[in-house]
Every structure is written in C-alpha cells, then in structure tokens.
Amino acid sequence: MPAQPLRIWTDLRLSGAALELLHQETQPHQLILSKVPASSILSGGEPDPDLQDADIAFGQPDVAGLVNAPRLRWIHITTAGYTRYDTDAFRAHVAAHKIVVTNSSQVFAEPCVEQVLSYMLAQTRQLPLTLGTICGNGSNEWNHLRQTCSTLCGQSVLLVGFGVIARRLAEVLAPFRMHIRAFRRKARGNEGLPVLTEVELPEALATSDHVINILPDNPSSRHFFNGERFRQMKAGSVFYNIGRGTTVDQTALAGALEDGHLRAAWLDVTDPEPLPADHPLRLSPNCYITPHTGGGHAGENESLVNHFLQNFKRHLQGEPLLDRIM
Amino acid sequence: MPAQPLRIWTDLRLSGAALELLHQETQPHQLILSKVPASSILSGGEPDPDLQDADIAFGQPDVAGLVNAPRLRWIHITTAGYTRYDTDAFRAHVAAHKIVVTNSSQVFAEPCVEQVLSYMLAQTRQLPLTLGTICGNGSNEWNHLRQTCSTLCGQSVLLVGFGVIARRLAEVLAPFRMHIRAFRRKARGNEGLPVLTEVELPEALATSDHVINILPDNPSSRHFFNGERFRQMKAGSVFYNIGRGTTVDQTALAGALEDGHLRAAWLDVTDPEPLPADHPLRLSPNCYITPHTGGGHAGENESLVNHFLQNFKRHLQGEPLLDRIM
Numbered sequence: 026m027p028a029q030p031l032r033i034w035t036d037l038r039l040s041g042a043a044l045e046l047l048h049q050e051t052q053p054h055q056l057i058l059s060k061v062p063a064s065s066i067l068s069g070g071e072p073d074p075d076l077q078d079a080d081i082a083f084g085q086p087d088v089a090g091l092v093n094a095p096r097l098r099w100i101h102i103t104t105a106g107y108t109r110y111d112t113d114a115f116r117a118h119v120a121a122h123k124i125v126v127t128n129s130s131q132v133f134a135e136p137c138v139e140q141v142l143s144y145m146l147a148q149t150r151q152l153p154l155t156l157g158t159i160c161g162n163g164s165n166e167w168n169h170l171r172q173t174c175s176t177l178c179g180q181s182v183l184l185v186g187f188g189v190i191a192r193r194l195a196e197v198l199a200p201f202r203m204h205i206r207a208f209r210r211k212a213r214g215n216e217g218l219p220v221l222t223e224v225e226l227p228e229a230l231a232t233s234d235h236v237i238n239i240l241p242d243n244p245s246s247r248h249f250f251n252g253e254r255f256r257q258m259k260a261g262s263v264f265y266n267i268g269r270g271t272t273v274d275q276t277a278l279a280g281a282l283e284d285g286h287l288r289a290a291w292l293d294v295t296d297p298e299p300l301p302a303d304h305p306l307r308l309s310p311n312c313y314i315t316p317h318t319g320g321g322h323a324g325e326n327e328s329l330v331n332h333f334l335q336n337f338k339r340h341l342q343g344e345p346l347l348d349r350i351m
Numbered sequence: 352m353p354a355q356p357l358r359i360w361t362d363l364r365l366s367g368a369a370l371e372l373l374h375q376e377t378q379p380h381q382l383i384l385s386k387v388p389a390s391s392i393l394s395g396g397e398p399d400p401d402l403q404d405a406d407i408a409f410g411q412p413d414v415a416g417l418v419n420a421p422r423l424r425w426i427h428i429t430t431a432g433y434t435r436y437d438t439d440a441f442r443a444h445v446a447a448h449k450i451v452v453t454n455s456s457q458v459f460a461e462p463c464v465e466q467v468l469s470y471m472l473a474q475t476r477q478l479p480l481t482l483g484t485i486c487g488n489g490s491n492e493w494n495h496l497r498q499t500c501s502t503l504c505g506q507s508v509l510l511v512g513f514g515v516i517a518r519r520l521a522e523v524l525a526p527f528r529m530h531i532r533a534f535r536r537k538a539r540g541n542e543g544l545p546v547l548t549e550v551e552l553p554e555a556l557a558t559s560d561h562v563i564n565i566l567p568d569n570p571s572s573r574h575f576f577n578g579e580r581f582r583q584m585k586a587g588s589v590f591y592n593i594g595r596g597t598t599v600d601q602t603a604l605a606g607a608l609e610d611g612h613l614r615a616a617w618l619d620v621t622d623p624e625p626l627p628a629d630h631p632l633r634l635s636p637n638c639y640i641t642p643h644t645g646g647g648h649a650g651e652n653e654s655l656v657n658h659f660l661q662n663f664k665r666h667l668q669g670e671p672l673l674d675r676i677m
Contacts, residue, residue: 135502136476139527143472150462150469152478155641159625159633162643171647176461200523201465299485307485315481317488321497 030054034079043326050334102128103329108242119351126351130189132328133320138193140319141267144291149175177201183229186239230257242269252277261288270296279305293319356380360405369652376660428454434568452677456515458654459646464519466645470617475501503527509555512565556583568595578603587614596622605631619645
C-alpha cells in the first residue's frame with residue numbers, strides 16, 4: 026500500500042453496479058470522475074484539466090492531457106484498439122516517464138471471437154439464405170440448398186493479425202479440425218500454430234477457405250487488404266473483418282464480390298462507420314455488415330471495471346499488468 | 352472374402368463420382384440399383400421386388416420388402432432418423448434373423464452440430480437484428496444493441512437427447528466453458544458430462560440459458576416439449592430443435608414465444624415440413640426456421656457412400672459396424 030492514496034481518473038460513463046464496484050474496490054484510493062466523459066467507449070474524451078492530478082488514467086483520456094500529467098504512472102484504455110495513442114511521440118513520452126499503458130483486449134476478445142465464429146457458421150450453414158426459405162423435403166430447391174451448405178470441419182482458415190483475439194479464436198476453432206494458419210509481422214514462436222511471413226502470404230491467401238482480418242488500425246495496416254490481395258484469395262473463399270475498417274480497400278472488396286471471385290464478406294467494421302446506406306458494399310447481396318457490435322455484450326461496463334480492477338491489484342503489488350501494450 | 356459375391360441393393364439416387372466410388376469399392380460384389388429410388392434421403396422408398404435378392408440393403412428400403420428378403424444380413428439406412436423401422440415387430444424380425452441394422456448418424460452429426468452452433472451464436476451475437484441495422488458508434492441504438500449481445504462463454508446449455516450429435520456438440524462447445532448438462536432416458540455412464548433423470552429435468556430446464564432438443568421421433572417422444580416443459584424453462588432462455596418436429600407441441604411453443612417467456616426459438620425441423628407460411632411460428636418475430644437443412648452439406652452422397660464403404664469393409668471382415676442401431 027503506497028503512503029498516499031492514489032488518484033484514479035476515469036472518463037468511463039459509469040452508473041449503478043459498475044460505479045459502485047469501482048468505488049468499493051478502489052478504496053481508500055481516490056476516484057476522480059471526469060466531468061467530460063467519453064461519449065462512447067470508441068470515441069476519445071475531450072480535454073479535462075482534472076487529468077493532470079491523476080496517478081492512474083482509466084478510460085479514453087486525450088493524448089495532450091496525458092502528456093501534461095506529471096504524476097501519471099499507468100494508463101488503462103477501455104478499448105482494444107488504441108490508434109490515437111499509437112504514435113512514436115507518445116511511445117517516447119511514456120517510455121521516458123516510465124508510464125505503463127494497458128488496453129482492454131481481454132474484455133472484448135471473447136465477444137469478438139464468438140462474433141467471428143457466428144459469421145463463419147452463418148456462412149457455411151447458409152443462414153441468410155435458408156432462414157427465408159420455405160421448401161419441401163426432397164424438392165429441387167431443398168436439394169440445392171442442402172448442397173450449398175458445408176462444414177467448417179475440414180476447411181482452412183487464415184488469421185491475419187495475431188493478438189489476444191486470434192489466439193482465442195484458434196482455441197474455439199480447435200474442435201473443428203480446420204487447417205489453421207496465421208500471419209503476423211513478427212512471429213514470436215509462442216503462437217501455437219504456423220505463422221507465415223509476408224512472403225508466404227499470397228500462397229496462404231490462395232489456399233484458405235476463410236480469411237479473417239483482425240489487423241489494428243495503423244499507418245502500415247491501411248488498405249492492407251487491397252485489390253491485389255483480394256485477387257490472391259482462393260476463388261469462392263470468404264473474407265471477414267473484425268479488426269478496423271481502414272485496413273480494407275472497400276472499393277476493391279466490392280469489386281471482388283461483384284465479379285464473384287469472393288463468395289461473401291462479413292464485416293463488423295467499416296470506413297466510415299456507419300457505412301452509408303448507398304455504399305456499394307451495402308448493396309452487394311453477399312456482403313453482411315453488423316454495426317461494430319462485435320465486442321458488445323451485456324454488462325460491458327462491469328466487465329471493463331472488473332478488468333481494470335484486476336490490473337489495479339497487480340499495480341498495487343508491483344506485478345506485471347495484463348494486456349500491456351506499451 | 353465370401354465364396355459368393357454379395358448382392359448390395361441400393362435405392363440411393365447416385366450419379367457421377369459417388370456412383371463410381373460405390374461401384375469401384377464394392378467390386379467384385381454385385382450392385383443392384385433399385386429402379387424405384389427413394390425420392391429423397393428423408394422419404395421412404397416404394398416396394399421393389401429386387402430387394403428380395405439382396406444380402407445388403409443400403410438406402411431407405413421399405414419395411415415389408417425387408418421382411419421378405421430371405422438372404423438379408425445387413426441394412427444400412429441413409430438417414431440419422433429411422434422412425435419407420437423403429438417398431439417392436441421390426442426389431443423382433445431383425446433379431447430373429449440376425450440382421451444387423453446401421454444408420455448414417457456420423458454423416459449428419461457434424462453438419463447438424465455446426466447448424467446448432469450457428470443458431471446459438473447468431474442468437475447471442477444478435478445477427479438477425481444487427482445485420483439489418485445501420486447506426487453510429489456511441490448512439491443510443493448502438494449502445495442498446497451491444498447490450499443485447501452476449502457470449503456463450505459462462506452460459507448454460509441443456510442437451511435433450513444424447514446420441515452422436517449431442518456427444519459431438521459437447522466437444523465443440525467445450526472451449527466456451529459453458530455449463531453443459533444432458534438428459535437421456537437411460538444414462539450409460541460414458542457420456543462425459545452430467546446426465547439427468549426425468550425427475551431432475553424441471554430444475555435443469557429452469558436453469559439453462561439454451562435448451563437443445565435432439566430427440567428422435569418415436570411414440571414416447573411425441574410432444575415431449577409441451578406447454579408444461581416450456582413453462583418450466585428459464586425466463587428469457589432460448590429453445591432449439593434439431594431433432595424431429597413431432598417432439599414439440601408447436602402451439603405451446605408459439606404461446607411461450609408470444610407471451611415473452613422464451614426469448615427465441617430456432618427450428619430446423621417442424622411438423623409438418625414445410626410449416627405453412629401462415630403458421631403462428633412463422634409469424635413470430637423471435638422464431639427462426641430453416642427448412643431441414645441441418646444435416647446438409649456439399650458432397651452429401653459421397654459422404655453417405657464413404658460411410659457405407661467403411662462399414663462394408665467391417666462387414667466383410669466380421670468387425671462390429673459403425674452406427675449400429677439394432
């Protein structure tokens with residue numbers, strides 16, 4: 026226990042049980058509830074002068090405010106993505122001031138993984154088509170419908186991007202005995218499955234039934250999936266995006282769906298969000314779009330607070346924090 | 352190898368690769384292709400005089416024809432369900448004549464299991480709702496949508512009926528760390544999960560988030576899910592039927608959806624099939640119906656032939672057959 030109570034700043038919009046939990050479990054430390062709360066867990070907060078007194082920032086603090094907070098030791102971001110913190114300048118600042126930065130990957134990993142699997146199975150079991158069809162057993166339409174269905178079991182999948190989500194996805198896919206490979210810029214050897222280099226990517230794209238994009242948004246991932254990569258994909262394969270919309274050249278994707286090279290695309294993220302109703306991807310019959318609900322789940326705020334509290338205990342005890350990103 | 356070539360009768364409508372495969376792999380035995388093929392894998396064949404010469408029947412042979420086939424040693428049914436063979440008289444006949452009866456459970460288990468999981472995840476990830484929604488991040492509608500989503504991880508599931516499908520379903524659900532229980536009339540102790548008696552069923556129904564009906568059609572399963580059992584289910588829980596339509600009192604189910612006690616129902620089987628367009632279950636916004644496509648998959652006939660051939664080798668070598676039902 027430090028001599029002085031720590032000051033924990035948060036702009037997470039909390040109420041009820043989640044707020045109560047945070048209050049109780051951080052006592053006797055001091056909670057500073059920002060007067061300018063983040064409008065959502067996916068948008069950044071406005072500048073808040075109270076941030077400069079904080080030892081810990083929990084939420085979506087604005088970067089300028091963080092840089093001007095002299096006592097700050099730990100920043101806990103309430104999203105999985107952290108684009109606006111992911112700059113050389115900010116990384117240099119936190120390194121020089123020994124500030125630890127963590128995100129909330131683990132909170133969103135499970136719902137995101139289950140979201141991807143819901144897409145994959147809705148695709149192979151042809152739910153969008155079959156849910157709207159009334160036909161008799163043995164009819165030609167019925168025989169055709171059954172033949173359009175398939176099983177994940179025996180198919181191949183390529184995970185593009187390898188973090189908490191990909192690792193968990195590989196776990197839930199394991200019972201299906203799929204051929205699973207991953208692409209990651211720097212393999213670490215602890216992935217538990219074959220990790221490909223960029224040179225090996227075209228061959229992997231050409232031989233995968235399912236390609237799952239989990240890339241984060243940063244300058245090097247922008248339009249990573251461009252026309253060339255879509256053309257490299259296996260004819261009749263399916264593309265999924267659970268990462269960030271900016272990593273996809275959406276015009277190229279619409280073209281690959283239009284000309285029938287790809288069987289379908291399932292997108293939880295787009296650029297912009299929401300995608301306008303008249304965007305070509307909205308008009309494609311084989312493009313399925315959900316409104317960035319992938320990480321959503323009942324009790325999301327309680328999950329975020331619980332995850333923060335796990336790390337808070339570790340912080341007090343000087344242990345390594347979960348989901349450290351800087 | 353028996354002294355005489357065996358005569359293998361089939362009414363499976365085969366062509367192309369599947370027929371070629373069956374021909375090749377059964378040589379030098381004799382294939383009798385029925386002139387009255389089954390109209391579909393789910394309907395019974397008409398009487399066929401050729402059946403009486405068969406040593407082996409592969410398909411959907413009519414019961415009277417089987418009883419009058421003096422050389423018959425083995426019947427391999429091309430479905431998982433086998434209602435019309437499941438009578439005391441037929442069981443007595445095959446027992447007295449030492450005829451082995453097998454079905455094709457393993458062929459349909461994987462697609463059926465993946466079908467159920469596609470329903471469960473489409474439900475928890477709210478795909479029917481979110482696929483049609485355009486809303487901005489942070490909007491009230493968006494926050495509400497995300498809160499309606501949940502994860503299988505941490506939820507509870509009850510499998511009603513325990514055969515090949517339930518066993519495989521438990522395998523693919525394992526990574527989700529759900530609370531899994533099963534109901535089976537006679538527990539055998541090798542199920543690998545808690546198996547409940549009928550006395551324990553009400554409590555299990557009352558505490559399960561997902562109830563999955565995999566019961567076969569027989570006199571004792573008819574309307575097994577009646578009004579009382581639906582009322583016993585947990586408020587807000589979800590009912591799935593991948594077994595047979597006759598096992599559900601559909602009027603009672605429509606009522607349980609109408610009054611909001613059940614959150615949703617996902618049905619691959621109904622009574623009759625297809626269910627008329629004006630049936631109350633078709634009009635319920637929370638009832639999702641597919642046209643008995645659960646076991647369907649590309650290459651279904653090849654799968655059926657391959658499964659038969661596996662058993663044919665075992666039959667020739669006097670080994671126990673797969674999927675033996677009598």
